[in-house]
Amino acid sequence: MKKKHHIFAAIIFLIFSFCGFSQVNSLELNKENEKLYTPYMWARHGGAEGLADFKKNNSHQYLKELWYYSKSFYVKRNYLLEGVVLDESIIDISRFESSRKESEEALVILPGFRDALVLLPLNKLIYKP
Numbered sequence: 001m002k003k004k005h006h007i008f009a010a011i012i013f014l015i016f017s018f019c020g021f022s023q024v025n026s027l028e029l030n031k032e033n034e035k036l037y038t039p040y041m042w043a044r045h046g047g048a049e050g051l052a053d054f055k056k057n058n059s060h061q062y063l064k065e066l067w068y069y070s071k072s073f074y075v076k077r078n079y080l081l082e083g084v085v086l087d088e089s090i091i092d093i094s095r096f097e098s099s100r101k102e103s104e105e106a107l108v109i110l111p112g113f114r115d116a117l118v119l120l121p122l123n124k125l126i127y128k129p
Contacts, residue, residue, distance in 0.1 A: 027063040033070035036089035040069050064127035069093055072125055076116045083114035094129050
């Protein structure tokens with residue numbers, strides 16, 4: 001009977017592993033996101049030259065970080081009735097990490113903007129800073 005439990009546990013583990021593996025491997029370079037969010041990555045990697053070296057030597061990690069800056073949140077349009085439309089490329093999402101929740105989305109209202117940020121939960125992140 002114990003052997004059946006071990007086999008069942010191994011199968012469950014493999015299923016979850018494949019799900020996580022496929023999510024990470026589905027990362028693709030999006031030139032538009034790269035253009036919009038590169039300035040935030042420059043700050044983390046010592047400028048344009050440091051980021052170029054990082055991208056060359058750690059291409060998969062580079063894609064994960066780019067995903068974090070561009071896809072670990074979304075903008076909820078017209079959340080408020082008044083305010084300026086939010087250009088998501090001005091968002092350094094790492095500034096809002098303290099608002100991120102473990103297993104549910106977090107809403108962040110930015111003063112002066114009609115749109116709100118919605119942070120994906122920690123358990124949905126491919127990359128964590």
